[in-house]
Amino acid sequence: MRVLVTGGAGYIGSHTVLQLLGAGHDVVVVDDFSNSRPAVVGRLEELGGRPVPLLAFDVNDTDRLAATMSDEGVEAVVHFAAFKAVGESVAKPLEYYRNNVGATMSVLEAMLRTEVAHLVFSSSATVYGPDAPVPMTEDLPTSATNPYGWTKVFSEQLLRDATVAHPWLRVALLRYFNPVGAHPSGRIGEDPADVPNNLMPYIAQVAVGRRERLAVFGDDYDTVDGTGVRDYIHVEDLAAGHLAALEWIQEHDRALSVWNLGTGHGTSVLELVHAFEEASGRPVPYDVVARRAGDVASSWADPTRAEQELGWSASRTVAQMCEDTWRWQQANPEGYPAV
Ligand code: UDP
Numbered sequence: 001m002r003v004l005v006t007g008g009a010g011y012i013g014s015h016t017v018l019q020l021l022g023a024g025h026d027v028v029v030v031d032d033f034s035n036s037r038p039a040v041v042g043r044l045e046e047l048g049g050r051p052v053p054l055l056a057f058d059v060n061d062t063d064r065l066a067a068t069m070s071d072e073g074v075e076a077v078v079h080f081a082a083f084k085a086v087g088e089s090v091a092k093p094l095e096y097y098r099n100n101v102g103a104t105m106s107v108l109e110a111m112l113r114t115e116v117a118h119l120v121f122s123s124s125a126t127v128y129g130p131d132a133p134v135p136m137t138e139d140l141p142t143s144a145t146n147p148y149g150w151t152k153v154f155s156e157q158l159l160r161d162a163t164v165a166h167p168w169l170r171v172a173l174l175r176y177f178n179p180v181g182a183h184p185s186g187r188i189g190e191d192p193a194d195v196p197n198n199l200m201p202y203i204a205q206v207a208v209g210r211r212e213r214l215a216v217f218g219d220d221y222d223t224v225d226g227t228g229v230r231d232y233i234h235v236e237d238l239a240a241g242h243l244a245a246l247e248w249i250q251e252h253d254r255a256l257s258v259w260n261l262g263t264g265h266g267t268s269v270l271e272l273v274h275a276f277e278e279a280s281g282r283p284v285p286y287d288v289v290a291r292r293a294g295d296v297a298s299s300w301a302d303p304t305r306a307e308q309e310l311g312w313s314a315s316r317t318v319a320q321m322c323e324d325t326w327r328w329q330q331a332n333p334e335g336y337p338a339v
Helices: 011-022 039-048 062-071 084-092 093-112 147-165 199-206 235-251 269-280 304-310 320-330
Strands: 001-008 026-030 077-081 118-124 169-178 178-180 212-219 233-234 256-261 286-289
Touching: 001 011, 011 077, 011 235, 026 077, 026 256, 039 178, 062 093, 062 178, 077 093, 077 235, 084 093, 084 147, 084 269, 093 118, 118 147, 118 235, 147 169, 147 256, 178 199, 178 235, 199 212, 199 320, 212 233, 212 269, 233 235, 233 320, 235 256, 235 304, 235 320, 269 320
Parallel strands: 001 026, 001 077, 077 118, 118 169, 169 256, 178 233, 212 286
Antiparallel strands: none
């Protein structure tokens, strides 16, 4: 299959591109490098053993996207390209709605123009909102607590409405829990442009000496040790989930599918800190500070639907997530080179 991957130079996108190549698919990447580095492309070519065509433009350019899809003979789209910093979305809501919801509209419109039916969309467990019970199932109502989360809820709704109007579409909404880890080669991984917002890259930067101490956001939640509990999933398992979803929507006649991609297991902040210390052999000093606004105590998936329908489940352990993150962090302490 010839697959267009938007945001294919980003963290989850790059790991998925590599697995698509490994499965024998042809890939065309569209990425404007607004939150990624061109250096990732050379690494993908090195690991994938073949050229990775990359077009550097913003997917909000619908005419160019549609032209690319027809020129390249694209048969399916995996749409990752989006802004993802929760705090920034609170400060810049218009930018987030325009960029993220706009990009989903642009991808959809380009697909309708060129009659491409298959889309895998990068959604998030954040759409379950603040009051969702754990484990989270796909049929829970959707909600959000910040503009970033709403851009995922609105994009999902847009896609849902489009599948009603155009029932020949084949759309998969993948709701990720907490992606962490890196390719086992240590050549590609997560490279936050600024101070990491997320826990795992922050821990990794403390362990490597790039930051002094981790701030643990609250230890008075109703959880195993009082710290927040999340469903961390290895990015390689997550990428495999995209391939499974893409293959499934090719073979089945259902216009809209929704799958959680998580492990079904929760890990607390302190459990992750200790697992990382174990994997790296380095201390991760921390201070407990106030809760972060908008955080929930616990979030983990019920991954049953993906297991039953896709035959996919996450297999990598928290120890592997830490080992692979550490290998990437040690080999690339400052992330990708700037060139
Ligand atoms: N967290 C923390 N310190 C940090 C970043 C995150 O204690 O510097 C906690 C956060 O409160 C949550 C967990 O780690 O309980 C995961 O946070 P992350 O931002 O990675 O994911 P999300 O909150 O989006 O699930």
